[in-house]
Amino acid sequence: MLEARGITAGHGRAAPVLADLSLHLARGEILGLAGPSGSGKTTLGRVLAGLHPPRAGRVTLDGAPLPRRGPCPVQYVAQHPQMAMNPRWRINRVLAEAGPPDPALAGLLQVAPDWLDRFPQELSGGQLQRVALLRALGAAPRVLVADELTASMDALSQARIWQVLRDLAERTGLAVLAISHDAALLDRIASRILRLP
Numbered sequence: 001m002l003e004a005r006g007i008t009a010g011h012g013r014a015a016p017v018l019a020d021l022s023l024h025l026a027r028g029e030i031l032g033l034a035g036p037s038g039s040g041k042t043t044l045g046r047v048l049a050g051l052h053p054p055r056a057g058r059v060t061l062d063g064a065p066l067p068r069r070g071p072c073p074v075q076y077v078a079q080h081p082q083m084a085m086n087p088r089w090r091i092n093r094v095l096a097e098a099g100p101p102d103p104a105l106a107g108l109l110q111v112a113p114d115w116l117d118r119f120p121q122e123l124s125g126g127q128l129q130r131v132a133l134l135r136a137l138g139a140a141p142r143v144l145v146a147d148e149l150t151a152s153m154d155a156l157s158q159a160r161i162w163q164v165l166r167d168l169a170e171r172t173g174l175a176v177l178a179i180s181h182d183a184a185l186l187d188r189i190a191s192r193i194l195r196l197p
């Protein structure tokens with residue numbers, strides 16, 4: 001389904017962080033992405049979601065390039081979600097960017113109704129991650145890039161979120177790229193693990 005071929009990517013004039021990297025993500029698959037700090041995991045996730053143009057290579061979904069307009073079918077949830085939210089918007093407006101949030105999904109992700117009137121800086125890191133995930137899923141993506149999605153959550157919340165994503169993967173075919181430093185987590189949730197050098 002999602003295919004990246006020969007990706008070379010970097011930042012500014014610096015040497016590339018990723019060189020000639022290829023990967024394939026199948027429908028409903030949860031692929032782990034591991035590697036030392038600075039190895040390019042976030043860069044790769046952003047390239048796959050069309051947020052960072054590679055210097056070479058291409059990303060296709062079902063054989064076609066990612067659409068340039070409308071919500072991207074590859075949604076990236078950032079490690080620091082506040083960077084991707086307007087600090088002057090209340091959470092309900094942040095969520096509305098992707099259309100009205102699904103109340104059932106909000107319940108599963110434990111996004112509490114009383115957060116909706118707050119500003120992003122009035123939520124904890126783990127709470128904001130859940131809001132960011134709800135917004136990303138609201139765009140009905142085919143692929144979710146989850147960058148350290150549950151790193152700031154307690155074990156129970158972490159398990160619950162991954163259960164929701166596994167169910168979605170099974171039920172709807174959502175594919176997930178799970179970026180994490182937590183080897184035990186990736187062993188539990190991913191069917192394969194790609195390791196960057």
Ligand SMILES: Nc1ncnc2c1ncn2[C@@H]1O[C@H](COP(=O)(O)OP(=O)(O)OP(=O)(O)O)[C@@H](O)[C@H]1O
Nearest residue numbers: 011012017035036037038039040041042043044181
């Ligand atoms: N906006 C940027 N401008 C310049 N260099 C950057 C930028 N973003 C990342 N880099 C550099 O690119 C390299 C890869 O960074 P990236 O964030 O992709 O790694 P990572 O594997 O996700 O790291 P971590 O596990 O610490 O989150 C690092 O050397 C980093 O300093």
